[in-house]
Amino acid sequence: MALSKGSGAPRLAAGKGHPLGLWHQLRELPLVPMGAIALLLVMAIAAPLLAPYPPTEQSLLDRLMPPFWIAGGDLLHPLGTDHYGRDVLSRVIWGARVSLSVALVAIVVAGAIGTVVGIIAGYFGGFIEIALMRVADAFLAIPAVLVAIMLGATLGPSFENVVAVIGLLYWPRYARQVRGETLAIKGSDYVKLARVAGCSSTRILATHIFPNLVPSLLVLASLQVGAAIILEATLSFLGVGIPPPQPAWGVIVEDGRGMLASAWWISLFPGLAIAITVLAFNLTGDWIRDRLDPKLRSR
Amino acid sequence: MATDAPLLELTDVRKHYAVSGGPLGLKTVGAVRAVDGLSFSVRAGETLSIVGESGCGKTTTARLILKLEEPTAGAISFEGRRLDTLDAAGLRHFRGSVQAVFQDPWSSLNPRMTVGRIIAEPMIVQARLSRQDRQDRVAELMTQVGLRREQAELYPHQFSGGQRQRIAIARALSVDPKLIVLDEPVSALDVSIRAQILNLLKDLQDRLGLSYVMIAHHLATVRHMSHHVAVMYLGQLVEIAPGRELFRRPLHPYTQALYSAALSTHVGRPLSEPALKGEIPSPLNPPSGCRFHPRCPHALAECSASEPALVEIEPGRRVQDCSCVRRLISAAAK
Numbered sequence: 335m336a337l338s339k340g341s342g343a344p345r346l347a348a349g350k351g352h353p354l355g356l357w358h359q360l361r362e363l364p365l366v367p368m369g370a371i372a373l374l375l376v377m378a379i380a381a382p383l384l385a386p387y388p389p390t391e392q393s394l395l396d397r398l399m400p401p402f403w404i405a406g407g408d409l410l411h412p413l414g415t416d417h418y419g420r421d422v423l424s425r426v427i428w429g430a431r432v433s434l435s436v437a438l439v440a441i442v443v444a445g446a447i448g449t450v451v452g453i454i455a456g457y458f459g460g461f462i463e464i465a466l467m468r469v470a471d472a473f474l475a476i477p478a479v480l481v482a483i484m485l486g487a488t489l490g491p492s493f494e495n496v497v498a499v500i501g502l503l504y505w506p507r508y509a510r511q512v513r514g515e516t517l518a519i520k521g522s523d524y525v526k527l528a529r530v531a532g533c534s535s536t537r538i539l540a541t542h543i544f545p546n547l548v549p550s551l552l553v554l555a556s557l558q559v560g561a562a563i564i565l566e567a568t569l570s571f572l573g574v575g576i577p578p579p580q581p582a583w584g585v586i587v588e589d590g591r592g593m594l595a596s597a598w599w600i601s602l603f604p605g606l607a608i609a610i611t612v613l614a615f616n617l618t619g620d621w622i623r624d625r626l627d628p629k630l631r632s633r
Numbered sequence: 634m635a636t637d638a639p640l641l642e643l644t645d646v647r648k649h650y651a652v653s654g655g656p657l658g659l660k661t662v663g664a665v666r667a668v669d670g671l672s673f674s675v676r677a678g679e680t681l682s683i684v685g686e687s688g689c690g691k692t693t694t695a696r697l698i699l700k701l702e703e704p705t706a707g708a709i710s711f712e713g714r715r716l717d718t719l720d721a722a723g724l725r726h727f728r729g730s731v732q733a734v735f736q737d738p739w740s741s742l743n744p745r746m747t748v749g750r751i752i753a754e755p756m757i758v759q760a761r762l763s764r765q766d767r768q769d770r771v772a773e774l775m776t777q778v779g780l781r782r783e784q785a786e787l788y789p790h791q792f793s794g795g796q797r798q799r800i801a802i803a804r805a806l807s808v809d810p811k812l813i814v815l816d817e818p819v820s821a822l823d824v825s826i827r828a829q830i831l832n833l834l835k836d837l838q839d840r841l842g843l844s845y846v847m848i849a850h851h852l853a854t855v856r857h858m859s860h861h862v863a864v865m866y867l868g869q870l871v872e873i874a875p876g877r878e879l880f881r882r883p884l885h886p887y888t889q890a891l892y893s894a895a896l897s898t899h900v901g902r903p904l905s906e907p908a909l910k911g912e913i914p915s916p917l918n919p920p921s922g923c924r925f926h927p928r929c930p931h932a933l934a935e936c937s938a939s940e941p942a943l944v945e946i947e948p949g950r951r952v953q954d955c956s957c958v959r960r961l962i963s964a965a966a967k
Contacts, residue, residue, distance in 0.1 A: 523741035527804070530699050531755035532728030541754075545745040 364621045370614035377430040385424035386410075389581040393419035398597050414599040416589055425581040426603050432582040433611070436496050437562040441555050443501030444562075448508020449551065455509065456516025457539060467513065470506035478503045479568060486574030496575050500562050511554055512547055519543050549626035556619030560612035567608050583608050638713065639674035640844050641698065641812060646671045646707035648693050652917065665916050667693040669868035671707070672943075675861075677811065680838065680845040682855035682876070684891065685865035688913050691848045694865070695816045698846060699733055700724075711812070729759040732805035736817035738797035742789040748775075748800050749785030755808045774803040778833060795826035802833065806841070815847040819854060831858060852891050856880060861949070864888045867916055867924045870943055874950040884952045884962060886929045923955045931957040 377384060396419040402409045413422040451470065455463040482499050489495040519525060519542065528538050569575030570584025571591075578585050583604040590600025647669055654662035668690040675681045683691045696702045697709060700716050709716045711727055719727060732755065735741045742751055752771045756762055762770070772782035778799040789797060798818060805813050815834065819827040835858050837843060849855045855862060859876040864887060872885040883892045911928050914920055920927050926936040933956050941955040952958060 523735045523737060524743040526696075526699075526701055527733060527735065527741055527801075528754065529701060530728065530731070530733045531804075531808075532725060532758045533754070534758075537758070541746070542743055546743070 364617050367614040367617035367621075370610055371618060374430050374434060374611055374614070377427050378434045379431075381428045381431045385421075385427040387421040387424040389420065389425045389428035390579050391420060391424075395419065398593075400597070401599050413603050414597070416586075416600045417593065417597070422586070422600060422603055425586050426583070426607050428581040429583040429586060429604055429607065430611075432493075432576055432580060433563055433566060433584075433608075436493065436500070436566045436576070436582070437559050440497045440500035440504065440562050440566070441558055443497060444504035444558070445508050445551060445555055447501065448505035448510075449512050449547070451505065452509040452512025452514075453516050453539060453543065453547075456513040457520055457535070457543065463513070466509070470509045473503065473506040474510075476503075478565065482565060482569055483572060483574055486569050486572075491570075491574055491577040493576060496566055496569055499569070500565055503565070504558060504562065507558070508551070508554060511550060515547055515550060516543055519546050553619060553623040553626060556615060556622050559619070560615040563608060563612055563615070638676075639710075640677045640712060641846070642674040642710045642713075643671050643694075643698075644708045644710075646694075646697060646704045646709060648690075648697060648702065649705045663917055666868050666919065667916060668697065668704070669916075669919075671865075671868075671870060673861075673863055673870065673873055675812070675844055675846060677844055678838070678842045679860040680847055680855075680858055681861045681863060682847045682849055682859040683863045683865055684849050684852055684855060686850060686913050688916065689865045690868040690916070691850075691865050692816055695733070695814050695846065695848050698814055699731065700727065725759070729755075729808045730811045731814065732808065732810040732812075733814040733816065734798070734801045734805050734818045737821050738794050738801060739821075741801050742797055744789055746788075747785065748780075748787055748789065748792070751789070751800060752785070752804045752807055755804060759808045770807065771803075774806055777806070777837070778803045794822050795830060798822060798826075798830055799833070802830075802837070806837065809841075810843070812844045812846065815845055817848050817850065820850065827854070834858065852880075852894075864891065867914065867919050869924060870951070870953075871925065872952045873943075874947075874952070878947070878950055882965075884946075885925075885955075885958055886931050886961070887925050890930075923953065923957075925955075929957065931961060933957050933960070 381389075393415070396411065396415050397417055399408060399411050399415040399419075400406050401414045402412050411421050411423070413426065415421055416425075451466050455466040482503060485499045485502070486495060489498070525538055525542050528542055533541075566575055566582065567584030567587070570582040571588045572584075573588065576582035576585055578589075586604035587601045587608075590597060590602075594601060648667050649664040649669075650667060651661045652663045652665060654660055671690075671694060673681065683694060685691050693702070697704050700709075703717065711731065714723060716727065742748075746754075749768070749771050752774055753767050756767055756770065768785075771785055775782050775785060780796065780799055780803070784792075789800070792800065802818075818834070819830050822830060831854070834845065838845060838858075845858075847855055847859065852862070856876070861873060862876050862879045863873040864871050864879075864885065866887050872879070872883070872888045874884075879888065880892070883889045914924070914927065920937065922935075922937040922939055923929070923932075923941050926932045929936065935956050941953040941958075943951045944954040945951045946962075
């Protein structure tokens with residue numbers, strides 16, 4: 335109803351009505367990791383504008399140029415070129431688009447499957463719960479990379495397949511967490527009172543249970559983006575992920591693998607990009623968890 | 634105010650929880666008799682208080698009345714209709730007529746809903762009202778329970794315990810219920826706030842003609858607002874009487890023990906009865922005969938032999954017909 339604009343929006347404890355509230359909130363933000371994520375997002379969205387060259391444009395005359403600060407380097411290719419003369423900087427920038435979109439879409443897929451499975455298992459219980467949770471346990475017990483390689487090899491390398499593989503491997507974590515929280519919320523007095531008021535199960539799920547799951551889903555998602563990026567890079571590096579001409583970071587690292595001793599810059603920069611991205615997402619995820627985790631907040 | 638037909642009636646209601654055991658947990662090895670043969674009725678406009686120690690089955694009783702759980706045996710009727718045979722329309726009517734306020738004001742309000750939305754929820758489900766009508770009603774309810782109407786936009790964590798309990802009461806009132814089940818409505822609150830909330834409940838009852846079933850573990854809490862008081866021990870009633878009668882002359886030894894516990898905090902009043910010793914026995918394996926005999930200060934040898942029945946000794950007053958009770962009554966008569 336009208337009184338409840340944004341009833342699902344979590345309130346951050348500090349700030350409201352505080353004269354210095356905004357400043358305190360700003361100061362507590364993890365500015366460096368968040369800045370890194372913002373930069374990555376800009377790179378991903380504006381790749382065509384930022385990258386000096388198209389990512390797959392070859393220029394055999396300019397092969398294996400080192401970064402500009404090393405003798406033989408040139409500011410035309412600030413981070414050097416690879417063995418086909420492709421600009422490493424352009425490929426890393428385009429790689430942000432590929433890697434971030436794979437990771438985010440995969441996390442959404444995993445989160446959606448996991449949330450549905452977890453809510454059904456937690457709310458309805460009984461045999462359905464036992465069956466669904468044993469399946470989730472089975473998925474958790476399998477070594478992810480091994481299955482990913484197998485699936486990737488079977489399905490063939492493509493964007494959709496990488497998303498499907500990561501989504502399929504990561505949903506059980508969401509399912510387990512959502513089931514546990516659904517059980518706890520289902521037992522709470524406000525759900526009992528909703529039943530006393532005559533709310534249907536659908537209504538209880540939509541207005542009481544799901545909104546209370548959102549904070550921890552966000553936390554888990556932000557912590558898993560990093561893992562998804564690493565898995566995507568691993569698959570691409572092994573040749574069962576994003577197909578090679580496309581500039582996924584894993585693909586670029588693999589391109590330079592054979593020339594690590596002579597042309598280290600090909601692998602180093604996409605590698606750094608992966609490390610920075612994963613670190614930035616994990617630190618931000620930690621921060622979100624600290625701010626939103628109901629268990630920490632209620633104390 | 635009170636009419637003769639009972640609003641709520643429980644007839645020999647039992648709730649047993651199966652306890653599983655065995656190596657795979659598939660065998661039923663026993664039953665917890667949380668509620669074991671409960672009969673009482675509540676008339677319109679009246680308050681029935683159910684008093685007893687933790688674990689005596691009073692909260693289970695509340696949940697059975699609210700149809701959050703189904704009884705193992707026996708019947709619960711509301712307005713003469715059995716709850717277990719209600720059709721969809723009947724259930725809808727029941728949900729709109731019986732509301733509840735629970736003990737813990739911190740877990741009974743959804744932290745992600747505004748107060749206005751929490752109060753309006755039963756109306757959204759039960760009544761076809763326009764948004765404007767609903768907002769007006771929420772504002773009216775909030776004033777009625779002593780909150781300000783502007784507070785409808787706030788979230789529960791911005792309120793104190795007493796205020797949260799007021800919100801819970803406003804929500805319960807929103808659909809004009811006939812009966813409100815109050816499950817220890819003040820026991821989680823500061824002592825200084827308790828009287829305020831109890832007075833509010835009393836006022837609302839006088840104004841709106843509500844019936845209450847109030848659960849409490851202290852006789853002192855229910856003293857000033859109960860028309861009838863039922864004392865429960867291990868899933869059974871040991872005594873049920875009009876409030877004034879019960880406080881004037883508690884008959885069952887357990888009621889006397891609760892009564893002296895309630896009075897022992899009063900300065901200058903000597904303890905007239907020995908305080909209760911020991912723990913409440915397990916409802917998984919209740920004592921034979923009178924369930925209270927292992928802790929009863931007046932227990933006789935025959936108390937453990939046969940299970941005493943609840944008998945009516947005065948109009949509206951029933952007590953377990955235990956040998957020691959009979960002796961106490963005749964001793965008092967002399």
